[in-house]
Amino acid sequence: MTVKQALNIVKLKKMKAEGVPLSMLTAYDYPSAALAEEAGVDVILVGDSLGNVVLGYNSTLPVTIDDMVYHTRSVARGAEHTFIVADMPFMTYHGSIDVTxxxxxxxxxxxxxxxxxxxxxxxxxxxVSAIVSAGVPVLGHIGLTPQSVNTIGGYRVQGKDPEDAVRLMREAKALEQAGAFGIVLELVTEEVAEAISRELSIPTIGIGAGRYCDGQVLVFHDILKYTSSYREKRFVKTYADVGGVIKDAIGQYVQDVKQRAFPEERHVFGADEEVLHTLYGAAGKGAR
Incomplete structure (x- = not known):
């Protein structure tokens, strides 16, 4: 079997130039990363969205750098041949450059x-410039920025008026100039996302930003409905109801235990007669 070759920022930019769409998916642990790699995902994002879908927070704000390091390391073990991007969590890059x-x-x-x-x-x-100068590729992220949700007035679509469209274009160009190798556009009107994608030489990756970005990213738990109570999102396409399957399977397990239907004889390990004699004496197995 041919081993998959991980992408890099040069190949990613070449894919944009050649019109080859990029597939990005979040992953937060070893098994999800391994499955994503085996399925052929181009880029894995270890998103701070793990705060919502894995850690049970109501936003990304409580996620720490320790959380991100832990989950990124788990993902890296599961996807050794995939380009992995890790989120910088809230307030970890707004202080001094040395701290960043x-x-x-x-x-x-x-x-x-x-x-x-x-x-x-x-x-x-x-x-961004300082990090790139230090030798680390940076992926930008504009539009709806969940870490700033308290200052932008909630989870609102961006680029709905001329002033906002100009702002987004200006930010995208500035990030490209600063050295970002690509930009995520989240909850941006399709027309504005298309204009930005055409203007930049680096790839754009959309989430809720329409059909004309250079790639798309979705959350692992969203495309699989991997949750106890899934909330539908307009910009998400779900491909399986894994959460429902898991809940039904666990429910069947609980029922089997209660009814003593599990374990069955095929699930147990038997002892030989010498062990039984030691435990029960001459009565042997029948003493139980």
Missing amino acids: LGHVRRLIQEGHAHAVKMEGGLEICPA
């Missing part, structure tokens, strides 16, 4: 990521 680079170092050296992702526009460009 320290967090980046952990994601690369301890987490084994190939690149980091950062939310924001003009205000983070100096940090």
Whole structure:
């Protein structure tokens, strides 16, 4: 079997130039990463969305750098031949450059990521430049930026008026100039996302940003309905109801245990007569 070759930022930019769409999926642990790699995903994002879908928070804000390092390292073990991007969590890249680079170092050296992702526009460009200069690829992220949800008024579609469209275009160009190898566009109107994608030489990866980005990203748990109570999202296409299957299977297990239908004889290990004699004496097995 041919071993899959991981992409890199040069190949990613070449895919954009050749019009080859990029597939990106989040993953947060070893088994999800291994399955994503086996399925042929181009890029795995270890998103701080793990706060919502794995850790049970109601936003990404409580996610720490320790959380991200731990989960990134798990993903890296499961997807050794896939390009892995790790999110920089809330407030880990808004202080001094030295502190920012320290967090980046952990994601690369301890987490084994190939690149980091950062939310924001003009205000983070100096940090992007410094990180790229240090030798680490950076994926930008504009539009709806969940880490800023409290300042942008909730989970709203971006680029719905001329001023906002101009702002997004300006931010995208600034991130490209700062050295970002690509940009995630989240919850951006399709027309604005298309215009940005045409203007940039680096790939755009959309989530809720329409059909004309250079690639798409979705959350592992969304495409599989891997949750106890799934909330439908307009921009998500679900491909399986894994959550329902898991819940039904666990329910059947509970029922089997209650009814003593599990374990069956085929699930147990028997002892020889010498062991039985030691335990029960001459009565042997029949004493039980």
